[in-house]
Structures are given as structure tokens and as C-alpha cells.
Amino acid sequence: MVSIRDISSKCGLSVSTVSKALNGYSYVKEETRRKVIETAKELGYVPNASARALKTNRTFTLGILFADDQHNGLTHLYFSHVLNSFKSEAEERGYNITFIHKRYGKQTITLLQNCKFRGIEGVCIACVEPDEPEVQELAGSDVPVVSIDYIFPGCGCVLSDNRNDMSELVRYVHSKGHKKIAFVHGTDSYVTQQRINGYVDTMRGLGLEIKREYMLESLYANPHTAKKATEKLLRMEDRPTCILLPDDVSAFGAIEAIREAGLKVPEDISITGYDGVVYSQLIYPRLATIRQDTGRIGREAAKLLIFNIKHAQNPNLVPIVIKGELLAEQSVGFAR
Known part of the structure; x- marks a missing residue:
């Protein structure tokens, strides 16, 4: 079995330095730590968790x-x-x-x-x-x-950066000529409040009307509730030209509602998602969204x-x- 001494010999470092690098001590140089970890992987070193816990009085x-x-x-x-x-x-x-x-x-x-x-x-x-x-x-x-x-x-x-990211999304939609912008937001949470603030503040800053009936709630990552909310928006006499959804998964439900209504995205109505999950870029049309890092x-x-x-x-x-x-x-x- 590979030991710390083997890593020490391979790296040309002391056993003490190797041990501290493997145990995450903050004062070990980053370059040294990475060298030790890479060497440990190369040699197939497996630390003894029980021994480490006894020695350091930590579980890591x-x-x-x-x-x-x-x-x-x-x-x-x-x-x-x-x-x-x-x-x-x-x-x-x-x-x-x-x-x-x-x-x-x-x-x-x-x-x-x-x-x-x-x-x-x-x-x-x-x-x-x-x-x-x-x-x-x-x-x-x-x-x-x-x-x-x-x-x-x-x-x-x-x-x-939920507030500013939502603001950027609204400004982008507005740059495409949209003024009647609906927001299907998620259930109450810190994230939801930040996105609502970004939506409301930006709409006001652009001089756009904020209609209460354009702001509906849906569960996050739930196509079913997003579909119901979208259907409600589509039934309005003065329906929005663009709908912002709480996330990309919810947007799939909105697309289904729009298609069942005999409409097309984006020819008849535009939509956006949020999060930037991989599937949002594999569908047609590709989903405009905020890709979170x-x-x-x-x-x-x-x-x-x-x-x-x-x-x-x-x-x-x-x-x-x-x-x-x-x-x-x-x-x-x-x-x-």
C-alpha cells in the first residue's frame, strides 16, 4: 500500500509537508498542495480516514x-x-x-x-x-x-445575481420591442423576491406598465403549474407578447400550453426561461434564458x-x- 513516505520521496518534500498538504492546511502553498495531490493520485494513495481522524481530532x-x-x-x-x-x-x-x-x-x-x-x-x-x-x-x-x-x-x-440578471433579461426582451411583458415567478423565497424586484424596477425604469394580472405564481421546476399559468395569460383579451418563466424546466410547460392554443414560439408569443440547463439549448426554438454559473x-x-x-x-x-x-x-x- 502506498504511504505518505512514498509521496514524500516522489515529490522531494518532507513527510510533514506532504501530510499538511493532504490535510488541507491553509499555510501550505497552493502549488505545493496541487503537486502533492496529483502525485498521490498518480501513485494510487488512499488515506486512512480513521488514522487521520485520531491524529488530527478532525473528521474532514x-x-x-x-x-x-x-x-x-x-x-x-x-x-x-x-x-x-x-x-x-x-x-x-x-x-x-x-x-x-x-x-x-x-x-x-x-x-x-x-x-x-x-x-x-x-x-x-x-x-x-x-x-x-x-x-x-x-x-x-x-x-x-x-x-x-x-x-x-x-x-x-x-x-x-438574481436581481440584476432578471433586470438584464427584461431589458433584452424590451430591446426586441416587447412592452407587454408577463412574469410567471416562483413561490415566495429570497430568490423570488430578488427576481421580482429586478423585474418591477426595470419595467418602471423603462416606462412600462406593470399589470398585476401579468404577474402569476408557479412552482419552481414544475411544467404543470407553469402550463396552467401560461394558459391563463393566453386567455386574456389583452394578452402579453412575452412571458418570463421562473426556470427552464417550467418553460417546457409554457411551450406546451402555447402549442395547444394553436400558437407558435416566437412568431406569436415569446418566452424566456432561467438557469440555463443543458436541455434548454437542445430544443427548438432554443430557449432565451439566464445561464447561471x-x-x-x-x-x-x-x-x-x-x-x-x-x-x-x-x-x-x-x-x-x-x-x-x-x-x-x-x-x-x-x-x-
Whole structure:
């Protein structure tokens, strides 16, 4: 079996330096750390987790709390990519990943108890109901927490630039001559509020009328509820010329409603999505959308959480905001 001494000999570094690089010590140079990790992979080194835990009194385990309201789990087209990049970054830095929940065997325990029992050093909170008492308890505990697209007091966070990205989307649609722009938004959340603010502020800034009947609610990542909302908009006497959907998956439901009404996208009505999932660019017409940088969001969340674990007395609580990219595609045409 390959040992740390083998890596030390191959790299020309001391055993102590190799050990610290593998264990994620912050004062090891990045170039040295990468050299050690690459050599370890090349030699097939597998660390003994039990021995490391005994030696360092640490588990090097990060928890992920993730439960979307549609129960998509790891099939979620957006968050699955975010969590995958989080996992890759954390593992590269020597950490293990586990999902936390309220059960231990047949027992029901709190989220915080789960973390304490399993020795979880820090938690990434993504896509949960933030007002749940157990989530609040975890966020307010001594366990370092980094949230995605939500701000908990005293915790680090990584945010998509939802407000400004939505503003850019509205301005793009307006540049195509659209003035009657409807917004089917998601259910109430921090993300939804930021997008509504971006929509409302930009519409006002462009001198466009904001009609209450043009603003409907739909579940995120749910084509069925998005289809129902779209059908309602299409039945209006003064129907919109463009509909903004809460996400790309929901846009599939809108397309179905439009086609069943005997209309075409974008000849008769334009639509946009949000998130930039891969399937949005494989359909015809390709979906105009905001592509969120899921890779960077996940990586930054992992790096921030590990930093705050190592600097528990002086954590970084400044929100990291990551801008999306406008994909000006075929589903938005010129307004008639």
C-alpha cells in the first residue's frame, strides 16, 4: 500500500509537508498542495480516514442540507450541477461529503444533533425552507454554515445575481420591442423576491406598465403549474407578447400550453426561461434564458465553507455574488 513516505520521496518534500498538504492546511502553498495531490493520485494513495481522524481530532467531513419543494433530489437539473461542483472542490481539498437529515437509523433527531453525532465540521445549506426551526437552529449554532441563494445572519453565503440578471433579461426582451411583458415567478423565497424586484424596477425604469394580472405564481421546476399559468395569460383579451418563466424546466410547460392554443414560439408569443440547463439549448426554438454559473457557485461555496472552518474566529461573512450570462436565443422574437 502506498504511504505518505512514498509521496514524500516522489515529490522531494518532507513527510510533514506532504501530510499538511493532504490535510488541507491553509499555510501550505497552493502549488505545493496541487503537486502533492496529483502525485498521490498518480501513485494510487488512499488515506486512512480513521488514522487521520485520531491524529488530527478532525473528521474532514462536510454536510449538505438539500431538499427542494418538488422532491427532485439529485435529479434537480440546476442544483445537481451546483452540488457536484461543491463536491469536486471539497474532495480536492481533502474533505468528504455527506447529506444530513433528521433520521439516524429508526430514530428521529434534529439536524444539529445529526451534525454533532457524525462530527460534521461544516454545512452547505441549499434549497430548503429557511424559516424551519431546525434549519434556523443549525444556522445559528457553532457549526460553520454557508448557504446558497439565502442569507442567514452570521453565516457565509454564495448568491446568484438574481436581481440584476432578471433586470438584464427584461431589458433584452424590451430591446426586441416587447412592452407587454408577463412574469410567471416562483413561490415566495429570497430568490423570488430578488427576481421580482429586478423585474418591477426595470419595467418602471423603462416606462412600462406593470399589470398585476401579468404577474402569476408557479412552482419552481414544475411544467404543470407553469402550463396552467401560461394558459391563463393566453386567455386574456389583452394578452402579453412575452412571458418570463421562473426556470427552464417550467418553460417546457409554457411551450406546451402555447402549442395547444394553436400558437407558435416566437412568431406569436415569446418566452424566456432561467438557469440555463443543458436541455434548454437542445430544443427548438432554443430557449432565451439566464445561464447561471453552477460550477463557480458550487466551488465558491466549498472554498468559503472550508475557509470559515479553518478561520472560525474570524470567518468571511461577506456575500459572494455570482453573475449569470444572458443567452439571447430563438424563443424571443420581435414583438408584433
